[in-house]
Amino acid sequence: MTRPHLFVVCLQLFAGSLLAADPPTLHDEIDAVFRSQSALQEPPLCSDAEFLRRASLDLNGVPPTADEVRAFLADESPDKRAKIVDQLMASPRFERRLVEFLDVMLMERRANSNITQDEWVAWLLKRVQEKKGWNELARELLTANGSDGERAAARFYLDRGSDPHLLTRDVGRIFLGRDLQCAQCHDHPLISDYLMLDYQGMLAVFSAGYEVKVKQGDKEVSCYAEHAGSDLQFESVFFKGTPHLSSARLFGGAEFQEPFFLPGDEYSVAPADKTIAVPKHSRRQQFADAATSGQVHEFNENMANRLWAFMMGEGLVPAVDVHQSENPPSNL
Known part of the structure; x- marks a missing residue:
């Protein structure tokens, strides 16, 4: 469930008026909402290589270099995904x-x-x-x-x-x-x-x-x-x-x-x-x-x-300027 996490950190940094929870708490809340919809099957976590490529493209607009990929794959620390997100968001590219x-x-x-x-x-x-x-x-x-x-x-x-x-x-x-x-x-x-x-x-x-x-x-x-x-x-x-x-x-x-x-x-x-x-x-x-x-x-x-649409490719309300009661949000 990597993309919701990327959305969360982006949203927290920039739309400070909307959210007060810290990223891990909000990430857990998003995952909990997803899991509560029994018709949906939770997808498996992506590989480290996939995560790095997605994070780099979403947050910096460019793919990682070969050296960055090798360094990330060699890193065995359990929080390396969170660290690379922080690193990407500290970049002028972000x-x-x-x-x-x-x-x-x-x-x-x-x-x-x-x-x-x-x-x-x-x-x-x-x-x-x-x-x-x-x-x-x-x-x-x-x-x-x-x-x-x-x-x-x-x-x-x-x-x-x-x-x-x-x-x-x-x-x-x-x-x-x-x-x-x-x-x-x-x-x-x-x-x-x-x-x-x-x-x-x-x-x-x-x-x-x-x-x-x-x-x-x-x-x-x-x-x-x-x-x-x-x-x-x-x-x-x-x-x-x-x-x-x-x-x-x-x-x-x-x-x-x-x-x-x-x-x-x-x-x-x-x-x-x-x-x-x-x-x-x-x-x-x-x-x-x-x-x-x-x-x-x-x-x-x-x-x-x-x-959400910027990070995920489509909004929870797909037409971003047609919020209305008969067009409810959905992550299907």
């Missing part, structure tokens, strides 16, 4: 593997329109080297505006053209594991869990955002600013003439409670030409804080499932 995983997951091989790939990768690598938990990294991404010192973090917004509908869909898919595209104009026709109200509630968060050109040094760059939020009016294509209002909300959650400001008092920095507007109450900040609080199971389960 950091690059995580950066590659994050880059593909977050940007899905989009063109670099505003932030260069070198800037973006350097920003991700720094966070990985600092061993930031996924909750911290996600909060930085979701609240970034592209100002000095955090420019690369705004790539998630800027290279999607700051499009509120695209951001609503991609935040739902990538951070929560729910693709709400087909719930934009009506409740999802095939997935009863995905409601139009969920889509519109998240749209109320991102519809406040917009792109603005600001001066940074001797050049003008795009940044992501935010208007003070307001409720959105929407109606289903099936019930024309019956409008509804939606304030900001998380998927499946209640509307956010927001402070009231008198007209003209909504901003710390008011919208203006070449200025990043800053509302006194940021819906993006409220959304990011709630999603990454550790209390939102959609956020937690999404990253656990994506890391």
Whole structure:
């Protein structure tokens, strides 16, 4: 049962917001769940040579050298597998593997329109080297505006053209594991869990955002600013003439409670030409804080499932962005 163990150590290192148990304890728990499913037969342990090759490819992205294979096979210590995992995870190659995983997951091989790939990768690598938990990294991404010192973090917004509908869909898919595209104009026709109200509630968060050109040094760059939020009016294509209002909300959650400001008092920095507007109450900040609080199971389960898919080749929920009640997790 080697691959679950590799997944566990990877998850523990990077997704610190999700797990508190030490790797051996969690490994035992995973094995216990597997054994409890009587229809499944526990596979035998792989050979040392197979283990080393799998561990090297999964954690470092390259096969072991001939010298590394010979040294590992000659090692008779009972904990040599755990030691080689620690060694592989201490390698700069492991950091690059995580950066590659994050880059593909977050940007899905989009063109670099505003932030260069070198800037973006350097920003991700720094966070990985600092061993930031996924909750911290996600909060930085979701609240970034592209100002000095955090420019690369705004790539998630800027290279999607700051499009509120695209951001609503991609935040739902990538951070929560729910693709709400087909719930934009009506409740999802095939997935009863995905409601139009969920889509519109998240749209109320991102519809406040917009792109603005600001001066940074001797050049003008795009940044992501935010208007003070307001409720959105929407109606289903099936019930024309019956409008509804939606304030900001998380998927499946209640509307956010927001402070009231008198007209003209909504901003710390008011919208203006070449200025990043800053509302006194940021819906993006409220959304990011709630999603990454550790209390939102959609956020937690999404990253656990994506890391499982990264290490195992397929997620416990096979379509990583279609978590729903009729698509339960399975390790079959």
